[in-house]
Amino acid sequence: MTPSAHPTGPDDRGRTRAPDESQEALVQESPSRPEPPAPTPLLSPADGIPDVVADERTLVVAAQALADGTGPVAIDAERASGHRYGQHAYLVQLRREGAGTWIVDPVACPDLGPIAEAISGIEWVLHAATQDLPCLREVGLHPTALFDTELGARLAGLPRVGLGASVEHYLGLSLAKEHSAVDWSKRPLPEPWLRYAALDVEVLVELRDRLAADLQAQGKDDWARQEFAALVDFAGPPVRVDPWRRTSGMHKVRRRRTVAVVRELWLARDRIAQRRDISPGRVLPDAALMALALDPPKDAAAIGASSHARSAARHSKAWVEAIQKAMALPDTALPPLTLPSTGPPPPRLWSDRDPVAARRLADARAMLGDFAVTRQLPLENLLSPDTLRRALWTPPLELTETAFAEALTTLGARRWQVEIVAPVLATVCRDGA
Numbered sequence: 044m045t046p047s048a049h050p051t052g053p054d055d056r057g058r059t060r061a062p063d064e065s066q067e068a069l070v071q072e073s074p075s076r077p078e079p080p081a082p083t084p085l086l087s088p089a090d091g092i093p094d095v096v097a098d099e100r101t102l103v104v105a106a107q108a109l110a111d112g113t114g115p116v117a118i119d120a121e122r123a124s125g126h127r128y129g130q131h132a133y134l135v136q137l138r139r140e141g142a143g144t145w146i147v148d149p150v151a152c153p154d155l156g157p158i159a160e161a162i163s164g165i166e167w168v169l170h171a172a173t174q175d176l177p178c179l180r181e182v183g184l185h186p187t188a189l190f191d192t193e194l195g196a197r198l199a200g201l202p203r204v205g206l207g208a209s210v211e212h213y214l215g216l217s218l219a220k221e222h223s224a225v226d227w228s229k230r231p232l233p234e235p236w237l238r239y240a241a242l243d244v245e246v247l248v249e250l251r252d253r254l255a256a257d258l259q260a261q262g263k264d265d266w267a268r269q270e271f272a273a274l275v276d277f278a279g280p281p282v283r284v285d286p287w288r289r290t291s292g293m294h295k296v297r298r299r300r301t302v303a304v305v306r307e308l309w310l311a312r313d314r315i316a317q318r319r320d321i322s323p324g325r326v327l328p329d330a331a332l333m334a335l336a337l338d339p340p341k342d343a344a345a346i347g348a349s350s351h352a353r354s355a356a357r358h359s360k361a362w363v364e365a366i367q368k369a370m371a372l373p374d375t376a377l378p379p380l381t382l383p384s385t386g387p388p389p390p391r392l393w394s395d396r397d398p399v400a401a402r403r404l405a406d407a408r409a410m411l412g413d414f415a416v417t418r419q420l421p422l423e424n425l426l427s428p429d430t431l432r433r434a435l436w437t438p439p440l441e442l443t444e445t446a447f448a449e450a451l452t453t454l455g456a457r458r459w460q461v462e463i464v465a466p467v468l469a470t471v472c473r474d475g476a
Contacts, residue, residue: 057467082217085210088141092234096133097151105137105145106157112142115190117164117247120175121240125324126226128316132178133227134207137154140245149182150228156225167192168251170206170243177279189271195254198263198270200419206243213253261419284381284382292333299377300369306337306378307365315358327362337453339366386429387436403435406471411464426464434468442472449470459466468473 050356073110096105098211109116109340121134137158138144149155164187167173172191179185196204196212203209207218222239232240258264283289296302312332316323331354340346343359355362387393393401415422439446447465456464 072101082211082215085216088245091148092238093144095145102152103157108142108410109139110161112139114140115168115248116162117168117244119243120178121227123226123228125322128320136240136244144241155183168247172274176277190251192250197424198267199257266459269459291329301370302378307369309331311361311365387432403471410467426460444469
C-alpha cells in the first residue's frame with residue numbers, strides 16, 4: 044500500500060502529526076452532521092379508538108358533533124380493493140376540532156345525508172383525494188372546498204409524498220401502514236384495524252396547517268389553491284374504451300382472433316366477479332386469463348388438466364363458452380388488434396415523423412425541467428406530459444404566448460401552469476420554426 048503523502052498518524056518518533064491546512068479546511072467544510080431524531084411512533088388516537096357508527100341514531104349524533112366543531116374536517120375512506128368488486132367505501136373516518144374522531148360504516152348507514160349536511164361548506168382535508176372522492180360521492184359526500192395533503196406535498200417538493208412520509212417530515216411522527224390493504228368489508232372489524240383507521244385522520248389537519256405554511260413560504264400557496272379547486276368536482280377517471288385491453292400480457296397478442304378471446308374471457312370474468320362481489324383478479328388472475336387466450340383449451344376437461352391455468356378450473360364452463368363465442372365470430376366482427384390513437388404518437392417516434400416537433404419537445408422539456416428543479420417541483424405537476432405533448436405536436440397557428448395560453452387552458456391546464464409554460468412553448472416554437 045502506498046503511504047499517504049500527508050499522514051496524520053504517529054511519526055517515526057511516535058508523535059502524532061497534526062493535519063495540514065488543506066485537511067483542516069476539509070474538516071471545517073464538511074462537519075459531521077448529527078442524525079435527525081427518530082420519528083415518534085403514533086400508536087393510538089388521543090381520544091382512544093371510537094366505536095363504529097352503525098345505526099341512524101348514532102349517525103345523527105356524529106353529524107351534530109361535526110357541525111358543532113371548528114376548522115377543517117379531516118376525512119378518509121377505506122375500500123376493499125383486491126377483495127371486493129369495485130371501489131366502494133366500506134368505512135369513512137372524520138375528525139374535526141372539538142368533535143373528535145368518528146368512524147362511520149356506510150354499509151350499515153347507506154344514507155350519510157346528516158353527515159353531508161353537517162360538513163357542507165367546510166374545507167375537507169384528504170390525502171390523495173382522487174383515490175377517495177369517487178367512493179365518497181357514492182355515499183352522498185361532496186366537498187365544496189378541499190386541501191389535498193399528498194398533492195400539497197408534491198408541490199412543496201417533498202421527495203416522498205405518502206401520508207406516513209409527509210407526517211414524519213412535518214410532524215416528526217411515524218404512522219404504521221400494515222393494514223392498508225386488508226379487506227375492509229369484513230365485519231366486525233378487528234380493533235387493530237379500527238385503530239389504524241382512526242390514526243389516518245388523527246393529525247391530518249395539523250399536517251395541512253404545516254404544509255400550508257410551507258407552501259406559502261415557498262410562494263406556492265396560490266398554485267395549491269388552484270390545484271385543490273380543480274379537484275372539488277373530481278368524480279373519477281374518464282371511462283376507458285375497451286377496458287379489457289389493459290389486461291396484463293396484452294402485448295403478447297398478435298392476432299385479432301386472440302384479441303376477441305381476451306375480450307370475451309374478460310367480460311365473462313367481470314360478470315362473475317360482479318355477481319359474487321369479489322375482485323376480478325380473485326376470480327381469474329390476468330396471467331391465467333392470458334394463458335387461456337394464447338392457448339385456448341377445447342373443453343372444460345382440458346382447462347383442468349392445464350398446469351398454467353389450473354386457477355381457471357372453478358369456472359371452466361364459463362371460460363369455454365367465452366372462448367367458443369370468440370371463435371365463432373366472423374372475421375368482419377373481430378375487434379381491431381389496437382385502437383387508433385387519439386393523441387400524439389409516443390415521443391420516441393417524433394424524430395422520424397416530425398423532427399421539428401421532436402426538437403421543440405426536447406427543448407421544452409429541458410427548459411421546464413430547469414424551472415422545476417429550481418422551484419423544487421415535480422415536472423409532471425408543472426404540466427402533465429400528455430398536455431405538453433399535445434400542445435407541441437399540434438401547436439396553434441400563431442406561435443404566441445396568448446395562443447399557447449388558450450391551447451393549454453383548453454387542454455385543462457390551470458392558470459398558474461399556463462402563466463409559466465405558455466411563454467416557454469412560444470419561445471421554443473419560434474426558435475425552432
